[in-house]
Structure formats: structure tokens, C-alpha cells
Amino acid sequence: MDFINATILGIVEGITEFLPISSTGHLIIVNQFVNFSDDSFAKMFDIVIQLGAILAVVVYFWKRLWPFGAHRDGQERSTTILTWKKVIVGVIPAVLIGAKFGHLIEEKLFTPTIVAAALIVGGIIIILVESRKKNVRFADIKTLPYGTALPIGFCQCLAMIPGTSRSAATIIGAMLLGASRIAAAEYSFFLAIPTMAAATVYSLWKHHASITTHQVELTAVGFIVSFFVAWAVIAGFMNYIRKNDFRPFGYYRLVLGAAIIVLLAKHIITGGAA
Numbered sequence: 001m002d003f004i005n006a007t008i009l010g011i012v013e014g015i016t017e018f019l020p021i022s023s024t025g026h027l028i029i030v031n032q033f034v035n036f037s038d039d040s041f042a043k044m045f046d047i048v049i050q051l052g053a054i055l056a057v058v059v060y061f062w063k064r065l066w067p068f069g070a071h072r073d074g075q076e077r078s079t080t081i082l083t084w085k086k087v088i089v090g091v092i093p094a095v096l097i098g099a100k101f102g103h104l105i106e107e108k109l110f111t112p113t114i115v116a117a118a119l120i121v122g123g124i125i126i127i128l129v130e131s132r133k134k135n136v137r138f139a140d141i142k143t144l145p146y147g148t149a150l151p152i153g154f155c156q157c158l159a160m161i162p163g164t165s166r167s168a169a170t171i172i173g174a175m176l177l178g179a180s181r182i183a184a185a186e187y188s189f190f191l192a193i194p195t196m197a198a199a200t201v202y203s204l205w206k207h208h209a210s211i212t213t214h215q216v217e218l219t220a221v222g223f224i225v226s227f228f229v230a231w232a233v234i235a236g237f238m239n240y241i242r243k244n245d246f247r248p249f250g251y252y253r254l255v256l257g258a259a260i261i262v263l264l265a266k267h268i269i270t271g272g273a274a
Contacts (some may be wrong), residue, residue, distance in 0.1 A: 001216055003217075003218065003221055004215070005034045005036060005218075006045070006218040006221040006222040006225070007029060007151050007220075007221060007225050007242050008030070008242055009031075009034060009036050009045070009046070009049065009222055010049055010052070010221065010222035010223070010224070010225030010226040010229065011225055011229050012016060012026050012030050012051060012228075013026075013027060013046075013052070013229075013230070014052070014053055014056075014197075014225060014226040014228070014229025014230040014231075015211070015220070015229055015230075015231060015233055016049060016238055017053035017054075017167070017192075017226075017230055017236060018026065018053070018057075018124060018167050018188075018192075018230065018232065018233060019165075019167060019232055019249060020122075020165050020167045020168030020172070020246055020249045020253075021120070021165055021249055021252060021253055021256070022115070022118070022119060022142040022159075022162065022163050022164060022166075022167070022168070022253075023050065024046070024110075024159075024162045024163070025118065025162050025163035025164075025165070026097060026232045027046045028110055028111070028112060028115055028162055028163075029063050029112060029115060029260060031046070032050075032112065032269040033269075034220070034272070038215070039217050040210070041211065043106075043203075043245075044132075044203045044204070044206075044211070045215075045218065045219055045220060045222060046166070047196075047199055047200055048107075048200050048203060048204065048205040048219050048223060049222035049223075049226045050196050050199070050200065051196055051197060051200040051203075051223065051231035052222070052224065052227040052230065053196075053223070053226045053229075054192050054193055054196045054197065054226050054230075055087045055213065055227050056226075056228075056230035056231040056234055057189045057192060057193060057234065058193060058217065059115070059231065059233050060102075060231060060235065061186075061189065061190070064083070065080065065081070065084075065190070066081065067080035067084075071109040072268075075205040077267075079142055082142065083141050083190065085146075086141060086144060086146060086149040086187075086189055087149075087190045087193070087194065088166070088194070089149045089150050089153065089218035090144050090149045090150065090152050090153035090187070090191050091153060091158070091191060091194045091195050091198075092150070092153060092183065093150070093153040093156065093157050094153060094156050094157055094160075094195050095195075095198065097139035097157045097160070098157075098160065098198075099200070100182045101160070102160065105160045105161070105239055109160075109161055110162050110262055110272070111162075111271055111273040112263075112264060112269050112271055113164050114162055114163060114261035115163035115257075115260060115265060116163065116257045116258075116261050116264070117206070117257070118161050118162065118163030118164045119204035119253040119256055119257035119260070119271075120164045120181075120254055120257035120258070120259075122163070122164055122165060122168050122169075122253055123249075123250040123251065123252070123254040124250070124252075124254070125172060125250075125255030126168060126172060126247065126249060126250035126253070127149050127171050127247055127251070129175060129176060129246075130245045130246050130247045130250070131247075132153070134230065135177035135178060136176070136178060136179070136180045137179075138178050138179045138183055139180050139182065139183060140186075141179070141186060141187050141190070143183075144174075144183060144187065145253055148174075148177050148179070149160065149187075150227075151177060151190070152170055152172070152173050152174045152177065152179075153191070154173075154189065155170055155172075155174070155193060155214060156169055156170045156173075156195065157169075157174025158173075159267060166188075166192065166195070167188050167192075168246075168273065170184070170187065170188035170191055170247075171188045171246070172183045172184075172246075174252065176186055181241050181245070181246075182238075182241060182242065183255075185237070185238065185241055188264070189234070195274070204262075220251055229258065230249075239242065244259060
């Protein structure tokens, strides 16, 4: 049964990590029905399998992210290195704020009630942003200035509130600051690499002494499933946003948030810490 749970959670993570609908929020809700007996391991598992989804970004965008391939000329190497510099600038706020307040946020805010509220508020914001006239100043990451990358990094910090969605916070933040929809999505994906890698390393370091062989096997299953599902989702998502906007995701968030409120009212799920 544990391996089925690991597979289900891996699928949920792979589908939701890069869509603006909150992977953490979905995992908190799904964990109400599909969970492991060890709560400490469950929290670590949810973080580590996110790295599987992040690895899918690295593989999908490998040619854009690796500057030293034989096929790269000098200009392409410079562009890739510039991209990484902007990613490093963007990740600084999450590192600083996460180190200071991460544990407190996890302890106090990781509840279905908070998830429902964040989903609804975020859904409304997505719909409003997509309904306004766009002022695109940066068509790609290459033209995105450092002075814009840093505020996007602060937008990412909003995703520490579960249900907000790291993808939604960074994409919508980037669009409000003048990035095109595709540039915003790609920067959001790239920003996730060091952010989630750091969270995974910290979680493994904190729990490595108590993790069992069985739990390692479960984590490996969730990691692999998350990787392959996320790879497919990234490809589909990038094709989608070339011709479509994010409003359907906003409406989905409203429906899901309302559904969670109903489930809480009927006591099918509990509003306490997950």
C-alpha cells in the first residue's frame, strides 16, 4: 500500500509542480486521504519528490541550461551563463526568507484552510491579471534585467504560503513586471532548480539519520514517477501557453478552493496542520 501511496503522490507532484495551481497545496489535501504513518517522513517525502519534478526541467531545457556543450558557440554560452546569474539573483530572497521563517510557516500555515484561502485569492488574481491589457517589455530571459529578476524572487517567497503556488507567484509576478508569458514561465521553471534543490538537501540533511531502507525505496518511487509525469506536463504546458492564457487555471483554483471549504464544513477533511 505504501508504494501505491508513493506513486499517487508522485503523480500529483508531477502534474501540479509547474502549473499555477500549487503542488504543495494539492499534496496537503491528498495527504488527508493518501498518507504514510510517519508524519516526519511524509513531510520529507513531499519535499524530496519535488526534486524529481525539478530534474525534469533540467532535462527538458538541457540545451538552454548547460553552457559547455560542444555545440554551443561563444554567444550561446554567454547567454546561458547570463541566465544562471539572473536565476541566482532571483533565488536570494527565498534562501534568506526561507531560512528565517520556513519552519514557522510550515508549523503554522500548512493546513487545508490556508490552502483553500490561498487557492481562491490566487485564482482571482490570475483572472484579473489575464483580463488586463499586457505591457510586455521583456520577450525573453536574456532581456530581463537584474532589477526585475530580484522582485520576481520576492514574488516567489509568497509561495511559502501553501496553496499560493510557486509557479503562479513567479509567473504572475514576472508578467506584472513586464515579462512575456513564455519568458515568465521559463524563468519560473529555472528559478525552481536552485530553490527546490536547496529545500531537498536541507530536508535530507535534517532527516537522514532516521530514514529507513523502506522509506528510501518509497522516496525513490515518488521521485521517479514525479520526474516522468513532470516532463510530460512541462512539454504540454509550454505548448499551451504559446496560444493560451492562464485564466483556466484561475477558474480551477476557485473551484478547488470552494470544494475544500465544503469538505472542511462536512468534516471530510480536517483544518488542522497536515
